[in-house]
Amino acid sequence: MPEKNIQSIGVEIEHLSKRFGEQVVLDDVSFSVKPGEIFVLMGPSGAGKSVLLRHLVNLEKPDAGRVLIGGKDADDDATHSAIRTALVFQAGALFNSMSVFDNLAFYPREHRLYDKATLRDKVEHVLKILHIEDAARKLPAQLSGGMRKRVAIARSLVMEPQLLLYDEPTSELDPITAANISEIIGTLKEEFAVTSIIVSHDRDLALGIADRVGLLMAGKLLTVATPDELRASTEPAITEFMRPKIDVHNPRFRRLA
Numbered sequence: 057m058p059e060k061n062i063q064s065i066g067v068e069i070e071h072l073s074k075r076f077g078e079q080v081v082l083d084d085v086s087f088s089v090k091p092g093e094i095f096v097l098m099g100p101s102g103a104g105k106s107v108l109l110r111h112l113v114n115l116e117k118p119d120a121g122r123v124l125i126g127g128k129d130a131d132d133d134a135t136h137s138a139i140r141t142a143l144v145f146q147a148g149a150l151f152n153s154m155s156v157f158d159n160l161a162f163y164p165r166e167h168r169l170y171d172k173a174t175l176r177d178k179v180e181h182v183l184k185i186l187h188i189e190d191a192a193r194k195l196p197a198q199l200s201g202g203m204r205k206r207v208a209i210a211r212s213l214v215m216e217p218q219l220l221l222y223d224e225p226t227s228e229l230d231p232i233t234a235a236n237i238s239e240i241i242g243t244l245k246e247e248f249a250v251t252s253i254i255v256s257h258d259r260d261l262a263l264g265i266a267d268r269v270g271l272l273m274a275g276k277l278l279t280v281a282t283p284d285e286l287r288a289s290t291e292p293a294i295t296e297f298m299r300p301k302i303d304v305h306n307p308r309f310r311r312l313a
């Protein structure tokens with residue numbers, strides 16, 4: 057069973073700036089994510105969301121500012137040894153030659169996290185929470201896209217992360233499957249003491265499960281707000297963002313011309 061006494065941790069992004077060559081990708085971005093919170097980072101393509109996420113797992117170094125996980129610098133490998141952080145990749149990054157069960161058991165085995173019986177219990181528990189028990193002996197190629205996303209999430213959960221990062225968890229899914237995945241992510245905090253940061257274009261996911269949403273536009277943080285605050289906002293940049301994606305009576309390309 058998951059250890060419910062594992063402490064969830066907070067994240068601080070302090071004046072983070074990053075450029076690639078001449079291009080400023082993140083420009084003095086600051087916000088914090090509270091322990092146990094579901095924080096969704098949204099914004100148009102190229103806004104810098106994935107680059108920000110990569111700083112949290114030490115795949116990028118800040119040019120200026122800092123990123124703290126549980127009060128410790130994300131830039132430091134020791135932080136990642138002390139705090140369990142997991143990243144759910146967009147495409148799942150599953151091992152195609154291994155069964156679902158073995159995909160879930162792979163990292164804990166490699167890191168000798170649990171004895172054999174405990175590992176089996178934990179894998180079975182996570183499979184059950186994500187309603188994929190019946191897929192345990194199947195190969196990823198035998199599953200639908202939605203099932204594969206669940207397996208990718210399950211694989212991260214077996215590590216009992218304190219910080220769980222998602223890169224576009226509902227991309228490439230039909231709307232109903234996307235809603236199922238969003239609901240699963242939203243209910244995980246009942247079971248696990250985990251802080252979640254989700255990069256997504258999925259407005260339904262953000263408004264449906266986020267405690268707070270950060271809007272990143274061209275490398276700058278426009279706002280951090282609750283879903284209710286976003287719905288009630290009269291700020292033009294936010295109302296534009298909240299509009300239905302398609303409006304043939306008032307198309308974006310005419311408004312922006």
Ligand SMILES: Nc1ncnc2c1ncn2[C@@H]1O[C@H](COP(=O)(O)OP(=O)(O)OP(=O)(O)O)[C@@H](O)[C@H]1O
Nearest residue numbers: 076079081099100101102103104105106107108257
């Ligand atoms: N390693 C890199 N080298 C050079 N430029 C990069 C690198 N990584 C990202 N960029 C650039 O930084 C900008 C932000 O990229 P990022 O992937 O963070 O955008 P995003 O908001 O996640 O977009 P999307 O929603 O389309 O995934 C883009 O212009 C991208 O081309």
